[in-house]
Amino acid sequence: NAGVTQTPKFRILKIGQSMTLQCAQDMNHNYMYWYRQDPGMGLKLIYYSVGAGITDKGEVPNGYNVSRSTTEDFPLRLELAAPSQTSVYFCASSPSGGYGEQYFGPGTRLTVT
């Protein structure tokens, strides 16, 4: 199993551009999450999903959108990129509700200039 995969690994965007960060998992996990990590800080929740067709906002959702049309994929869309969105983005998945382990992707490093 590949686990949780994220593409791209790195990206530089200009202010105002848009892009989609891809996240996929092959473990048939229902729960998926997007976090961002700014330098020197802990990870903060952007959006989460408890199953296909169900998404909800986390702590820092402004400037982002998500969709979950399949169990496997959970893309994160950035509209009108701003320098404040420069960060490392992590996708994670978990098999079910409860206090189970979350499995993380390798991260996407995004710079907005």
Add this chain to the structure above:
Amino acid sequence: AQRVTQPEKLLSVFKGAPVELKCNYSYSGSPELFWYVQYSRQRLQLLLRHISRESIKGFTADLNKGETSFHLKKPFAQEEDSAMYYCALSHPSSGYALNFGKGTSLLVTP
């Protein structure tokens, strides 16, 4: 409000010395706490969780509700323990998402 505090940004110890990484939390209710670790060039991964009461790679963590702490301990540090350690709290709202501390970088020197 939930909050996880890791007061040490960097902790440096000698090989064979005991190590304690501090974690304090604020949470109204019964928390479920975790330690995640990120080794160099590897993904963030679970080290241990309070609910399992386990010891992984010689590390243990005890939940102290009176002091609202979940410190991570190991009696004899090894060089391969050098990594970034994150304490995290999970809550049923937000789909059991994790609320992370800022992390402590542990450096074990020979």
